């Protein structure tokens with residue numbers, strides 16, 4: 001049932017599809033409030049006092065730097081004690097324990113499980129399984145194979161909303177997504193979230209081999225947004241209010257197929273900057289390779305380092321919602 005703000009309070013965070021505009025607007029305000037506590041020692045101590053009685057498991061069995069570290073930092077900010085498994089070689093999965101049994105074991109010890117896995121749909125399955133046990137705990141999908149990365153998409157939306165604050169918000173803007181759109185989970189989750197902003201125009205720019213998957217294409221057709229697919233990088237970036245670059249997801253190759261794709265014309269370089277809109281927002285979920293020239297880093301339109309830090313605050317906000325202390329975030333009077 002929807003709350004008075006117009007959204008279902010999430011029990012888990014599994015997919016970008018579960019969020020509506022009311023939730024996104026609430027999350028935006030909540031993060032802005034949380035960031036005010038970061039300005040003073042007393043404010044930070046207040047945040048740490050919210051959840052010192054809670055424990056979290058960070059179960060990351062696929063490589064990660066920023067998602068892992070930002071969730072770990074978010075736990076520290078809220079006073080939560082995190083545990084971690086980053087390699088199944090160090091857990092009883094190595095002895096043949098099933099993933100289901102492992103996750104049920106974690107739920108015996110912690111109050112929240114954040115999981116990244118190479119397996120699409122695993123977090124949904126685990127959440128369903130734990131919901132049937134006497135000790136269900138919230139699950140956060142921190143990246144599930146080539147499928148979904150909902151918390152990345154939420155931080156991307158926050159970054160876009162802040163960037164377009166004085167330009168009437170996200171609605172009506174042209175967002176150009178570039179790269180391996182077929183296997184990029186950030187693309188899949190962000191595209192879904194952007195359908196909450198009517199009038200938005202999405203330009204998907206990729207080599208023919210990396211076009212968006214058909215299920216996403218069909219989903220977008222049912223929404224009030226405009227969608228264009230192109231291989232013309234120069235035209236696409238020149239039309240964009242925001243450019244979202246992504247790398248080749250070759251960890252999902254089945255036979256080295258990425259090496260046969262010419263990606264060289266889908267790289268944003270310093271020489272492209274003059275053709276972009278003067279207030280264009282340049283984003284990337286990172287990590288990057290050649291597709292995003294480090295020479296761009298000092299351009300004021302480059303927002304990817306800010307995007308990374310926004311990720312930490314977004315994850316703080318999401319944890320406060322899941323563990324029921326978001327109502328304690330009010331303007332600091334400390």
Ligand code: CP
Pocket residue numbers: 063064065066067068143152285286287
């Ligand atoms: N953007 C992102 O998910 O980065 P990591 O793989 O480093 O966590």
